[in-house]
Amino acid sequence: MFDDKNNLNAVEICAGAGGQAIGLHHAGFSHSLAVELDSHAAQTLRDNTNWQVAEGDVADQAVWNPADYKGIDLLAGGVPCPPFSMAGKQLGSSDERDLFAWAVEQVDVVRPRALLLENVRGLASNRFSAYRQRVLDRLSEFGYVADWRILHSADYGVPQLRPRFVLIAMSPEDAVYFNWPEPQRSTTTVGTLLRDLMAENGWPHAEEWADLAAGIGPTLVGGSKKHGGADLGPSRAKLAWSKLAVDGRGVADSAPGPDAPHPSVLPPKLTIPMVARLQGWTDVHAWKFAGRKTAQYRQIGNAFPPPVAEALGRQIKAALLHEGLAHDLPELASDLHDPIYRTLSNANGFVSMEKLQAALVELSQASVEKRLAVLARDFDVEIKTSVNGTSYRLGEFKGFTGQADHDRHLYMSKHKSRIS
Structure with a gap:
């Protein structure tokens, strides 16, 4: 049972089964609150910690009131990935599950000293530059x-590719002490990490299997309540697992027994303890997952690996305590992501095509029109045509930021039981 006695406090939204929370705990943060929609994941948090757990839609003030946690040291979370996943339609703000923009708005309510949000690599694509x-x-x-x-999980001792797109925000006086964690690539492979678990039921070929599994695995995919059961991901992922002598078409109830064939004849499936260890849970955590096998696997596969969260948490803590040498703000000052969005958002009215072309290095009308089409997926874009040409004005952001009349509320009321 985790017993938080750390000096810095955190509130975590969309906490899942606690992967990020465990890492932050080991980095020195106590959880004042963890908010989670999925009933199995919320029960996992209750079963393993003494934290306050609020179960339900994180954007529902009946579940928790962000203003009650004003001044917290860290606001953290892993908001839903499907709106940005390259495996999906990348609907972004048009996806009713998108909570990233809402989470950012809570910063002005909670006023945390630091913000940590993580998501899939798809959010880093050109599709979401304006977002x-x-x-x-x-x-x-x-x-x-x-x-x-x-950040790549394999750089922090987790033998998975698993890239995660991480947002960090701080006040300027703390940001000058923040440094991104340095990669600590290890030689841990799937085989070396899981050899003992594969051998626990007396399988005589565990050592040979470990030699065949001498590599880094693909990203574990937890899936959703709507799609998929307990398997290791889409076809491409299953093929990658097969090259490591792992059958990715399901999750086994137990490790191979003494009579199980050689892995070259029948590759073994992973078990829940194995996928948990691959995700960064260790025996030290003694973590028990609530629910049946599919629910347990979904919790693990959708988690943020604890070692990656710990590496980030240690750097955030050091910054908040002003440890080390202060540096210039560019360490946390991002390059311009979308000059078209910036030009339109800074304008008081309509902006001509000529001015928009000047904002792009390509100086191509076709390039501007292409950017505008992508921009219109997340924002209302007004177009005005006159004898002087075509001009544009940026309208409202389409995403959910807490609006009482947003379509998300109807979607949640109809589909809450299927959302994870």
Whole structure:
């Protein structure tokens, strides 16, 4: 049972089964509150910690009131990934599950000393350049310095590819002490990590299997309540697992027994303890997952690996305690993500095509029109045509930021049981 006695306090939204929370705990943060929608994941948190757990829609003030936690040291979370996933439609703000923009708005309510949000690598794509720019601009308006970075789990001792796109924001006086964690690539492979678990039921070929599994695994995919059961991901992931002598078409109830064939004949499936260890849970955590096998696997596969969260948490803590040498703000000052969005958002009215072309290095009308089409997926874009040409004005952001009349409320009321 985790017993938080650390000096810095955190509130975590969309906490899942506690992967990020464990890492932050080991980095020196106590959880004042963890908020989670999924009933199994919420029960996992209750079963393993003494934290206060609020179960339900994180954007529902009946579940928790962000204003009650004003001045917390860290606001953290892993908001839903499907709106940005390259495996999906990348609907962004048009996806009713998108909570990233909402989470950013809570910064102005909670006023945490630091913000940590993580998501899939798809959020780093050109498709979401304007979305990212809006996030950075909003945080700047709130008085925070922010930046994004892709971190690879394999750089922090987790033998998975698993890239995560991480947003960090702090007040300027703390940001000058923040440094991104340095990669600590290890030689740990799937085989070396899981050899003992594969051998626990007397399988005589565990050592040979470990030699065949001498590599880094693909990203574990937890899936959703709507799609998929307990398997290791789409076809491409299953093929990658097969090259490591792992059958990715399901999750086993137990490790191979003494009569199980050689892995070259029948590759073994992973078990729940194995996928948990691959995700960064260790025996030290003694973590028990609530629910049946599919629910347990979904919790693990959707988690942020504890070692990556710990590496980030240690750097955030050091910054908040002003440890080390202060540096210039560019460490957390992001480059411009979308010049078209910035030009339109800074304008008082319509902007001509000529001015928009000047904002791009390509100086191509076709390039501007392409950017505008992408921009219109997340924002209302007004178009005005006159004898002087075509001009554009940026309208409202389409995403959910807490609006009482947003379509998300109807979606949640109809589909809450299927959302994870």
